[in-house]
Amino acid sequence: MAIEIEQFMCRSDNFGVLVHETKSGETAVIDAPEExxxxxxxxxxxWRPTALLITHHHGDHVEANLGLKQRFGLKITGPKAEAAKIPGIDEQVVEGNVxxxxxxxIAIIATPGHTAGHIxxxxxxxxxxxxxxxxxxxxCGRLFECKPPVMYQSLKKLAAxxxxTKIYCGHEYTQSNARFALTIDPTNSALKERAKSIDKLRAEDKPTLPTTIMQELATNPFLRWHDPVIRKNLHMETASDEAMFAEIRKRKDLF
Structure with missing residues (x-):
């Protein structure tokens, strides 16, 4: 395998990740929650890091940027749309860049919603x-800087x-997300089994990541706006997919 992963916890619930390319010996840090x-x-x-890849500008993802740059001289890459808010940024990228x-x-995908320039x-x-x-x-992330249609389009890209594809995300929120998902999709047998597995992992203080696109399509309500059972549960059988997503996000905000 040309890529090795070291995943670990930062702060209270942030994930830190090192990605090591074995042939070259190069290593990237994904986001910088805590030094x-x-x-x-x-x-x-x-693994001595050569790059720091930033997904978005929030403080719990960029806090250690300057400390890591000072120690290792690494190159900081981040979204062009948020460059002014990303300490020490060297390379500004947009969708379509590789x-x-x-x-x-590494292909850059624009995924705004949580923040306006998230990648x-x-x-x-x-x-x-x-x-x-x-x-x-x-x-999915809270919509701090964008309206639901923006996040809906971003999630559609990732669902495709x-x-x-293995998915690594920024926080260990899976157990609470599972509890919410079961209120939306309580008869989904794959979701019920996954929730049990997640409870076991967390009881053993083990991470719930990575997940996969296949697993998320089967169990994540934020990617299942089309599902007739969920639509019936929410009394939204004829709603648009976008309206379904907005309603599920609203319910999660209040959960």
Whole structure:
């Protein structure tokens, strides 16, 4: 395998991730929630980071930017639309750009909704995507800077990725997301089994990530706006997909 992953916790519920391309020895940090756990992961693996890939400008994703840059001289890449809010940014990217980590191509996907300039990093050869706070396991991010139609379009893009794509997101919210999902889709047997598995993982203090696009399409209500059972449960049988998403997001905000 040309790519190795080290995933770990930062702050109270943020995920930190190191992505190591074994042929070149290059390593990327995905977002920078907190310096100490990232440094511990670097020490543990022996992987010296060469790049920091930022999904969006929120403080719990960029807090350690300048500290890491000072220590390692790494290159900070982030969304052009949020460049003014990303400390130490060197490279500004937009949808359609392709960057590299060693021999691995990383496609930039614009996924606004949680923030107006949010991006996702799609490692095409390794079949994995870092979705920040756009798509969560069994959830999606709150809409701080955009209206529901914007996030709906972003989620549609991610839902169209290959089914085997592994999804790494910014927070360990899966257990609470599962509880909400069951209020929307209580008869979904795949969701019920997944919720049990998640409870077991969290009881053992194990992460619930990565997930996959296939798993999310089967169980994540924020990608299942078309499902007739969910539509019936919400009394929205004839609503548009966009209206369905907006209603599910509103219910989650109040959950």
């Amino acid at each position: 100490a756990p990232i440094l511990a992961a670097i020490e543990r693996t022996g 960057i590299k980590l060693g021999g691995e191509e 996702t990093y799609h490692f095409r050869g390794a079949d994995m995507a870092f979705t920040g706070d756009t798509l969560f396991a069994l959830g 990725l290959p089914l085997e």
